[in-house]
Amino acid sequence: MALWPFILVKNLATKESQVIIHHEKIHIRQQLEMFVLPFYIVYLSFYLYYRIKGNPHMQAYLRIPFEREAYCEESNFDYLDKRKFWAWRYYIRN
Ligand SMILES: [Zn+2]
Numbered sequence: 001m002a003l004w005p006f007i008l009v010k011n012l013a014t015k016e017s018q019v020i021i022h023h024e025k026i027h028i029r030q031q032l033e034m035f036v037l038p039f040y041i042v043y044l045s046f047y048l049y050y051r052i053k054g055n056p057h058m059q060a061y062l063r064i065p066f067e068r069e070a071y072c073e074e075s076n077f078d079y080l081d082k083r084k085f086w087a088w089r090y091y092i093r094n
Pocket of ligand 1: 070
């Protein structure tokens with residue numbers, strides 16, 4: 001879980017944990033470039049939009065563009081070096 005400026009994880013030792021940490025680092029970058037609070041407002045707005053469109057909780061969560069970007073790139077450990085500003089916008093879908 002990423003709660004700027006912290007990443008909260010249970011176990012740092014596993015490869016799976018490294019992927020989770022990278023996923024959360026992507027969220028930290030997303031939050032920083034949106035000055036943190038607006039990130040949460042936009043994040044929640046996307047979630048509610050997908051819920052109103054009839055998606056169950058997990059599906060709505062996975063459709064949030066911030067999550068799409070983070071899940072898509074979480075194993076690409078060079079990603080943050082090349083990532084474009086507001087790259088999450090390329091993951092917006094209906
Ligand atoms: Zn996430």
